[in-house]
Every structure is written in C-alpha cells, then in structure tokens.
Amino acid sequence: xxxxxxxxxxxxxxxxxxxxxxxxxxxxxxxxxxxxxxxxxxxxxxxxxxxxxxxxxxxxxxxxxxxxxxxxxxxxxxxxxxxxxxxxxxxxxxxxxxxxxxxxxxxxxxxxxxxxxxxxxxxxxxxxxxxxxxxxxxxxxxxxxxxxxxxxxxxxxxxxxxxxxxxxxxxxxxxxxxxxxxxxxxxxxxxxxxxxxxxxxxxxxxxxxxxxxxxxxxxxxxxxxxxxxxxxxxxxxxxxxxxxxxxxxxxxxxxxxxxxxxxxxxxxxxxxxxxxxxxxxxxxxxxxxxxxxxxxxxxxxxxxxxxxxxxxxxxxxxxxxxxxxxxxxxxxxxxxxxxxxxxxxxxxxxxxxxxxxxxxxxxxxxxxxxxxxxxxxxxxxxxxxxxxxxxxxxxxxxxxxxxxxxxx
Amino acid sequence: xxxxxxxxxxxxxxxxxxxxxxxxxxxxxxxxxxxxxxxxxxxxxxxxxxxxxxxxxxxxxxxxxxxxxxxxxxxxxxxxxxxxxxxxxxxxxxxxxxxxxxxxxxxxxxxxxxxxxxxxxxxxxxxxxxxxxxxxxxxxxxxxxxxxxxxxxxxxxxxxxxxxxxxxxxxxxxxxxxxxxxxxxxxxxxxxxxxxxxxxxxxxxxxxxxxxxxxxxxxxxxxxxxxxxxxxxxxxxxxxxxxxxxxxxxxxxxxxxxxxxxxxxxxxxxxxxxxxxxxxxxxxxxxxxxxx
Numbered sequence: 001x002x003x004x005x006x007x008x009x010x011x012x013x014x015x016x017x018x019x020x021x022x023x024x025x026x027x028x029x030x031x032x033x034x035x036x037x038x039x040x041x042x043x044x045x046x047x048x049x050x051x052x053x054x055x056x057x058x059x060x061x062x063x064x065x066x067x068x069x070x071x072x073x074x075x076x077x078x079x080x081x082x083x084x085x086x087x088x089x090x091x092x093x094x095x096x097x098x099x100x101x102x103x104x105x106x107x108x109x110x111x112x113x114x115x116x117x118x119x120x121x122x123x124x125x126x127x128x129x130x131x132x133x134x135x136x137x138x139x140x141x142x143x144x145x146x147x148x149x150x151x152x153x154x155x156x157x158x159x160x161x162x163x164x165x166x167x168x169x170x171x172x173x174x175x176x177x178x179x180x181x182x183x184x185x186x187x188x189x190x191x192x193x194x195x196x197x198x199x200x201x202x203x204x205x206x207x208x209x210x211x212x213x214x215x216x217x218x219x220x221x222x223x224x225x226x227x228x229x230x231x232x233x234x235x236x237x238x239x240x241x242x243x244x245x246x247x248x249x250x251x252x253x254x255x256x257x258x259x260x261x262x263x264x265x266x267x268x269x270x271x272x273x274x275x276x277x278x279x280x281x282x283x284x285x286x287x288x289x290x291x292x293x294x295x296x297x298x299x300x301x302x303x304x305x306x307x308x309x310x311x312x313x314x315x316x317x318x319x320x321x322x323x324x325x326x327x328x329x330x331x332x333x334x335x336x337x338x339x340x341x342x343x344x345x346x347x348x349x350x351x352x353x354x355x356x357x358x359x360x361x362x363x364x365x366x367x368x369x370x371x372x373x374x375x376x377x378x379x380x381x382x383x384x385x386x387x388x389x390x391x392x393x394x395x396x397x398x399x400x401x402x403x404x405x406x407x408x
Numbered sequence: 409x410x411x412x413x414x415x416x417x418x419x420x421x422x423x424x425x426x427x428x429x430x431x432x433x434x435x436x437x438x439x440x441x442x443x444x445x446x447x448x449x450x451x452x453x454x455x456x457x458x459x460x461x462x463x464x465x466x467x468x469x470x471x472x473x474x475x476x477x478x479x480x481x482x483x484x485x486x487x488x489x490x491x492x493x494x495x496x497x498x499x500x501x502x503x504x505x506x507x508x509x510x511x512x513x514x515x516x517x518x519x520x521x522x523x524x525x526x527x528x529x530x531x532x533x534x535x536x537x538x539x540x541x542x543x544x545x546x547x548x549x550x551x552x553x554x555x556x557x558x559x560x561x562x563x564x565x566x567x568x569x570x571x572x573x574x575x576x577x578x579x580x581x582x583x584x585x586x587x588x589x590x591x592x593x594x595x596x597x598x599x600x601x602x603x604x605x606x607x608x609x610x611x612x613x614x615x616x617x618x619x620x621x622x623x624x625x626x627x628x629x630x631x632x633x634x635x636x637x638x639x640x641x642x643x644x645x646x647x648x649x650x651x652x653x654x655x656x657x658x659x660x661x662x663x664x665x666x667x668x669x670x671x672x673x674x675x676x677x678x679x680x681x682x683x684x685x686x687x688x689x690x691x692x693x694x695x696x697x698x699x700x
Contacts, residue, residue, distance in 0.1 A: 049527045180670020207669040211630040216419030217665035238529040238622050251546045270531040270622045
C-alpha cells in the first residue's frame with residue numbers, strides 16, 4: 001500500500017518535472033529569440049535647436065530600428081536603447097556625461113556634439129567608438145583610434161563655395177557679417193579664407209554685437225560697399241536671416257549666399273520671402289521634390305511621432321547614419337572591427353546627401369585614416385519662399401574643393 | 409556719405425524709440441514701487457509672442473494682436489504684484505528678497521515661454537509691406553509704423569504722468585511714499601497701477617518689434633542689459649531722461665555697428681561710465697533715493 005502510494009507520488013512528481021522542464025524550455029527558447037539591447041549614447045546640447053533636434057532625431061531613429069525588429073549584427077537582433085544626456089555646451093558637463101555613459105551605462109558607442117574634444121580621452125581609453133560632430137585637430141589626431149567625425153559643416157563649406165564660384169564666375173567681391181564672439185570671429189576668419197580661396201575679394205567684414213536686435217547698420221554697410229555677394233553666417237538662424245533682411249531693406253541688389261544648409265522653411269519663420277529671394281545655399285535632401293528613401297523614411301517617422309514635418313536641423317543626426325552603416329558593414333560590435341570599417345573609406349546613406357556620404361582622410365592633419373566625412377550635397381535657390389534645387393556637388397567635386405581649401 | 413549718415417540716424421532712432429518705451433516702463437516701476445523687476449525682459453518677450461500668435465495662428469489683425477499683447481502683459485504685471493511683490497515689499501533686506509523673487513519670476517516666465525512656444529525663432533509676415541526711399545534713404549514701412557507708434561505711446565505716457573491725477577499720485581509716491589500715504593494716496597493701488605502700466609509697456613514694445621525683427625525665447629534676456637544702461641544714462645528716477653538716453657543709445661549703436669562692429673558695446677559702456685562719473689544721477693536724474 002505504502003509502495004503504491006509512493007509510486008503514484010513519483011509519477012505525479014515526474015509529470016510535474018516534465019511539465020516544468022517543458023515550459024522552461026519553451027520560455028528559454030523564446031527568450032533566446034528576443035532581441036538583445038544595444039545601448040547607444042548621445043551627448044547633445046538641449047539649449048538650442050541644433051542640439052535639441054539631434055537628440056530628438058537619435059531617439060526617433062532608434063525607435064525606427066526597433067519597430068523594424070531591431071538591428072541585425074552577426075545574425076543577432078539588437079533593440080537600440082538611446083541614452084541621451086545634455087552637454088550644456090560645457091566641457092565639464094559634457095565630460096561628466098561621457099564618463100557616465102562609459103562607466104555607468106557601459107555604452108560602447110557614443111554620438112556627440114562639438115564638445116567631443118573635452119571627453120574623447122575617456123572614450124579612447126575605453127575603446128568606445130565615438131562619432132562626434134566636431135572638426136578640430138584634437139579629434140583628428142592620428143593617435144585617436146576610435147574617434148571619427150560625423151559632422152559635415154566644415155566640409156560642406158568649401159564644397160558650396162567651390163560650386164558657387166564655379167557657377168557664378170561674374171561675382172568678384174564679397175562682404176560678410178558674423179557675431180562678435182569667439183564663434184563668429186573664428187568662422188568669420190574662415191569665411192574670409194574660403195572666399196579668397198575661391199578667388200573672391202573680401203571687401204570687408206562686420207562683426208555685430210552677439211545680442212544685437214537691430215541689424216539695419218549691417219544692411220546699410222552692404223549697400224554702401226555694393227559687394228557682389230553677401231554672406232551672413234554663424235549667428236544662428238535669427239541673426240543671420242535678419243542680416244539678409246536688413247540688406248534687402250537697405251536696397252542692396254546683389255547675390256545672397258550661405259555655405260550652410262538652413263531649410264527654407266526655417267528661414268521663412270524669421271523673414272519674409274522677398275528678403276531672401278534668389279539666395280543660394282546648400283540643401284538637405286528633404287527639400288528635394290522627391291527625397292531619397294532614407295530621407296523619406298526619416299520624414300515619415302518624424303511626422304508619425306510629432307504630427308507634422310517641422311524641418312528639423314539634421315546636420316548632427318548624420319552621425320547616427322555613420323554609426324549605423326559602420327555597425328552593419330563591420331557586422332560586429334567589436335570596436336576594433338567597427339573602427340576598421342570607418343577608417344577605410346566607408347560609404348553610407350544619409351538624408352544629408354543626394355546619393356551617399358563617404359569617410360575621408362585628413363592628410364593635412366597627418367591622419368591617413370578616413371576619420372572625416374563628406375557627401376554629395378544638393379544646392380538650392382530660394383524662390384517665392386521655397387527651396388528650388390538647382391544643382392548637386394558630387395563627392396569628387398567635394399573632395400576637390402576641400403583639397404583646394406584645406407590642402408588635403 | 410550723407411545718405412549713409414541719414415540711414416544710420418533713422419535706423420538708430422527706430423531702435424532707440426523702442427528702448428525709450430522699455431526704459432520708461434522700467435523707470436516707472438522702479439522709481440515708484442522700488443521693485444527691481446529683473447523679469448521685465450520676459451514681459452517684452454511675451455508681448456512679442458502674443459502678437460506672433462495673434463497674427464499667425466489666430467489670424468487676427470495686427471492691432472488687435474497688439475492690444476492682446478498689452479492686455480496680457482498688463483495682467484501678468486498686476487498678478488506678479490498681487491501674488492509676489494506685495495508680500496515682500498516691506499520685509500527686512502527688501503532689496504535682496506525682491507531680487508530673488510524677480511529672478512524666480514524671470515526663470516518661470518522664460519521657461520514657460522520655451523515650453524509654450526519652443527526654441528524655433530518665429531517671424532511675422534510683413535504687416536506693413538513695402539519700402540519707401542527718400543533722398544536715397546530706405547525706410548521700410550513697418551519701421552515707419554514702429555516709429556510712429558513709439559512716439560505716440562511715449563508722448564501719451566508723459567502726458568499721463570505729468571498732467572493727470574494718477575500721474576501726480578505716482579510722482580508723489582515715487583518722491584516720498586509715507587508722505588503720499590498720509591495725504592490719502594492709496595500707495596498699494598499706485599504700486600499695482602505702475603506694475604500694470606510698466607508691464608504693458610514692455611508687452612507693447614515687444615509687440616511693435618515683432619513684425620520688424622523676430623520673436624525668440626532669448627529676446628527678453630538680450631534686451632534687459634541695454635534697458636538698464638539706458639536707465640542709468642537717463643537717470644534711474646527720470647522718466648524724461650529715458651528719451652535722450654534711449655535715442656543716444658540707439659543711434660550710437662547704429663553708427664558703432666557700421667564703423668567699428670562689435671566693439672561698439674565696449675565704447676558704449678565707456679561713454680556711459682564717463683557720463684555717470686560726471687553726472688552720477690544720469691542725464692536728467694534728480695537723485696531721488698530709490699531705497700533699493
């Protein structure tokens with residue numbers, strides 16, 4: 001009797017064990033099919049539109065990847081978790097953010113704003129791949145093995161100046177306006193060098209107080225000098241566009257130009273269409289009549305999340321596309337393999353470029369690895385307050401223009 | 409060259425008159441109520457945003473939007489007195505307490521502006537389009553309207569301050585509040601009125617600036633320092649002093665930007681420093697003790 005009872009208990013126990021084992025097995029096999037998490041850090045300055053749009057863009061693009069089932073690397077699926085911190089555009093704050101990302105959050109990939117110089121020692125030491133939005137000799141130092149630029153402002157400037165000088169051979173003289181701060185002075189000097197590299201004579205430059213409200217004096221000066229070309233840059237969308245408006249109101253009739261890619265919609269937020277009619281500047285592909293698929297996907301995702309297309313500034317978001325292409329092409333999360341892909345002329349798709357972007361070397365800074373980037377850029381003219389694409393600067397032309405200017 | 413000079417004077421006057429309105433509003437508040445309203449620039453920013461919202465979102469006529477801006481900022485000024493400054497006006501170390509409260513209000517309004525309107529700069533489609541040219545001097549119509557409105561409001565303010573019973577009461581309170589109270593003047597009502605009128609002036613200035621320039625969250629912060637300098641130059645207690653000082657400031661800035669660029673600010677500070685060294689009460693100040 002006792003042994004019969006024991007036998008029954010044994011059978012029940014065995015069944016329970018089999019059941020538990022089965023359920024656990026199913027769960028385990030299900031768990032192994034679940035994508036793992038890949039953390040990507042982002043350091044952006046939330047205090048101005050460029051940085052805020054960078055952060056929003058990265059979060060949005062992570063969602064896009066996750067909604068598609070994750071990122072496929074080496075046959076494994078990864079859900080991306082974007083960890084975004086504010087740099088406050090301060091060396092101390094951004095360094096603290098980077099250290100938190102590296103040591104606490106344990107990320108292996110960071111996208112960063114122009115504060116990269118302040119914290120790349122932490123990422124280099126820990127073999128963290130950094131795609132920064134800077135263009136300094138510190139970033140491009142050949143000693144760095146894991147730091148790359150995803151920024152295109154510095155390479156697009158010679159690109160657009162080269163295109164402009166080639167297509168408008170009759171323009172001979174130039175005048176530019178910039179804010180009188182460290183940023184404006186640095187890039188004002190760059191603008192002068194750029195104009196002169198492409199055979200334009202810089203008649204004069206005005207450096208207005210950085211907190212100026214009224215730019216009428218700038219307009220009066222443009223008209224008085226009667227320069228063929230007027231460039232207002234590096235003061236932000238408000239000051240730059242108000243400078244163009246002031247020139248128009250003063251009655252100046254020359255060619256307005258900018259070696260940047262401010263969307264027409266953003267310009268129209270600040271000035272009336274007549275103020276910048278005929279102006280020539282760069283364009284992101286979202287402004288094309290038929291944007292390429294990579295741009296269309298970004299626009300659709302933005303509209304789905306935020307309700308409408310607000311022409312966000314995507315120049316820093318290019319870093320995301322650089323990293324994604326590197327991960328896919330390396331087919332590995334190993335930082336050395338990813339760095340190797342980046343450092344060997346990787347090509348990638350981005351809404352910044354008509355067909356593709358490419359990593360390029362910086363021999364002028366003694367770096368033969370491809371640590372910098374550029375791509376084929378669209379050029380627009382403002383017509384009736386809207387962007388009209390009037391040309392494209394190919395990658396070859398871009399490299400040639402950058403060689404002329406930087407001495408690559 | 410005469411055309412350039414004429415153009416620079418005109419542009420400087422337009423901006424200078426806006427400074428006059430702003431400085432007059434702040435002088436009124438500070439000289440009468442002794443409240444150092446650091447959040448004053450934010451009232452200016454809110455005025456501009458209300459006009460922008462009225463014209464572009466609600467599709468209201470410009471002048472209706474301008475009235476809304478004046479009303480909104482006046483109400484905000486009244487509320488800030490009733491809810492904040494009324495309770496701290498007479499406390500110990502009043503100056504520090506008021507400063508801290510005003511900084512708090514400034515941050516509150518600034519962040520509210522950011523949250524409500526975002527970081528994107530806004531512009532208003534031309535309300536008064538067109539440019540007229542007289543003897544080679546280009547005058548945009550919107551700037552001309554700005555000058556006219558600024559002159560009308562400045563003159564009205566001085567008439568009210570000098571010729572009406574409210575103005576007399578305000579001057580009495582500004583001179584000696586205790587004596588004014590003994591004479592039957594309701595000092596609290598006067599304080600409330602000047603906070604309302606001063607804030608409304610800031611909203612008005614922001615509103616008339618909006619079509620000519622642009623609207624963005626930092627505009628209030630950028631404007632506060634020049635307004636303080638104009639007040640010091642004209643005299644912290646002199647409403648009349650704001651007229652020459654505002655115009656001097658605007659025209660100097662216009663010429664300075666043209667001839668020497670960004671360094672104009674340094675020269676401006678040096679000149680103001682010398683004037684204040686020679687005339688410590690400012691150009692037209694009487695040296696009434698503000699008690700702040």
